[in-house]
Amino acid sequence: MAATILDVSRLCGYSKATVSRAFASPDQVTEKTRQKVYEAARALNYTPDAIARAMVRGRTDNIGFVIYEKQYPVVLNPFYSPIFESVLQTCARKGYSLFISSDRDLRLPNGQTCVKKQMDGIILAGQSDAQMVMDLRRQNMPVVVLNNALDVDDLTCVTTDQYGGALLAMRHLTERGHRKIGLIAGAFSPHVCTSRYNGYCDALREIGQTIDFRFVQTIEPTAEQAMQCASMMLSLPDRPTAIFCTNDTIAVGTMKAALRAGLCIPKELAIAGFDDSEISHLVEPELTTVRVDKATMGRLAAERLIAQIEGAPPQKQVIQTPVELVIRQTT
C-alpha cells in the first residue's frame, strides 16, 4: 500500500498543506521544513500524486504546442525549433509543461477539433484557420496564434515583420548594384508568402525594375528542391546576378547549386536568406540573412497564453516582432 500525504504529515509533524507546499512550491517553505518533509517522504517512499493534484485544482499546468502538419516535426524544423525552445523555457519558468502535436492529432473523424489530452491552453503555430480557433474556444480552451495572422475576435497573434524583412534583404541587394534578382520562395502559409513576396516586388519597383517571372519560383522549402530550382535559374543565358531566398534552407541549397556550377559567391552570384537559422553561420561562406527574433516570438506567445489561462481577458492583437539584416559573406 503506497504512502499518502497523511502518512508523511504524521511522520514529520507538519500539516498536510505544508507537506503539499514543500513539493509543489519548495521556495514557499523554509529550508528546515523542506528537509523534514523530504526526509519523512523518503522514509515512506512517498511522492506527491500529480494526477490527484490536477483533479483538485481543475488545472493541469500543461500547454499544447500545436504545429501545422506540413511543418510538423517541429524539433527538426530550423525555424520552429528555437521558437519552441523559447516557449518551453517560458512555460517552465511559469510552472507549465508543454505537449507537442500536429493539427492532425487534434482532429476528430468528424473534422471537429478536439483536445483529448490534459491541457489548459494551446499555441497554434504555422498555418491555422479561424475555424480551428473557434472549435478550441468552444471547449473553453484559450488560444494564441504563432507566425500567422488571423482575423478573429479577441485573438492574439504573434508573428514577425515578414514584409519589412523581405524589403531589407532586397534593398541591400539593389544597393549592391543588382538589377536582375531572382526569388526562390518556399510554399509557406499565405500570410508569410504574400508578405515576403510583396517585399520583393516593392524593392524592385523602387528601382524601376519590372518583375521577370522566369526569375520567380515557388518550391517546397527543402535544400534539394532549392538546388534543382537554382540550377535551372542559373543556366538561363541572362541569369540573375543575385537570388533572394525566403528561408535559409533554400539559400543553402542555392549556394550548393552555385558552388557546383563553379560560381564564386558573392562575386558572381549574391545570395540572401531569411530567418537567421543556425545553418546560416555554419556554411562557408556564411550567409547574409534576415534575423527573426525567434526567442521573443516564443516568449510572447507563451506569456500571452499563460496570462489568459490565469484570467486575463483575451485581446485582439497582431504583434510583429522586429527584424534586422545580418550581412555576412554571401552578398
Added chain:
Amino acid sequence: MAATILDVSRLCGYSKATVSRAFASPDQVTEKTRQKVYEAARALNYTPDAIARAMVRGRTDNIGFVIYEKQYPVVLNPFYSPIFESVLQTCARKGYSLFISSDRDLRLPNGQTCVKKQMDGIILAGQSDAQMVMDLRRQNMPVVVLNNALDVDDLTCVTTDQYGGALLAMRHLTERGHRKIGLIAGAFSPHVCTSRYNGYCDALREIGQTIDFRFVQTIEPTAEQAMQCASMMLSLPDRPTAIFCTNDTIAVGTMKAALRAGLCIPKELAIAGFDDSEISHLVEPELTTVRVDKATMGRLAAERLIAQIEGAPPQKQVIQTPVELVIRQTT
C-alpha cells in the same frame, strides 16, 4: 454548467461506456455510433474530461523525455532532435504524449530525483547515472536509458555502436593512405567518449602508428570551438593530413577552418564526422560521416518503456543499434 458524459449518453442513446470509447478509442466503435455520439457531444458542447479519465485509470498516458542538462535544448541538438522525434512518433502511435525536461528539473533541493508532473515512465537520455535510475524506481517509475550504458539490475539501455563507428571512419582514412590523423573529440559522456576514442586508437594501432598527442584534442562540441582547435592543429608544421571529428558539428567547424586556411578538401585535408546529422549533406563539399540509426534508437527506447508501463517485466540489456559509414566528398 458543463455537460457530462451522462448528458451525452442520454441524448444519443448509447451507454456511458460506449460514449467514452468513442472518444478514447474511436476505432473500437462503428462509424455510425461515432457519428451519433459526436453529434450529441457537439450539440451539448461536451468534451471528455481528460483529467477525470486519468484519475479513474490511474494512468496519465504521458511519458517524460529527460535529457542531460548540457545537451539540454533537445530540440536544437542535431543528434538528439531526430531521436526525440522518433520517440514522439512511437509514443503517439501507442497513445502516449511526451514531456521534455532536463535532469535538473527533476532534482529536488535535497538532491533526490522526483517526478512532479503526471507521467507513467521516463526515458533518460544522454549522461545519466545509476543513482538517478534508483531514485526514479523508488517512485515506481519505469525507466529506459538512451545513448548511455549503465550497469543496473533490470535496466534496458539503448545506445549505438560507438566503438565500431569510430573504427569504421578511422579505417576508411587509413585505407585512403592517411598516417597522420588528428582527433577532435567532443566532451560527451564517458560511455560515448571512451568508446569512440578506443576506436581511434585501435585503428592507428592496426597500421602500427603511435598516437601523437599534439593531434588529439577534446573540446566542447561547438562549431566555433572546433574551428579554433582545427586552426591550431593545421598550423603545426607537420600537420595531420586527415582529421576524425567525433560529431558532425565539430567536423563542420573543422571544414570551415580548412577552407579559410585555403586548403582543398579532401585533397589537402580529409575530414570525417560522426552521427550523419542533417548538416552533413547541406555543407559543400558534403561530409563523410558515420550514420547512426537515430530513428531506431528512439523507437526502441519508447517501445521498451511502453512495454514496461503496460506490464512487461524489465530486462537488463544493452541494445547497440548498428552503424554504417557514409562516404561523401570530404575524404
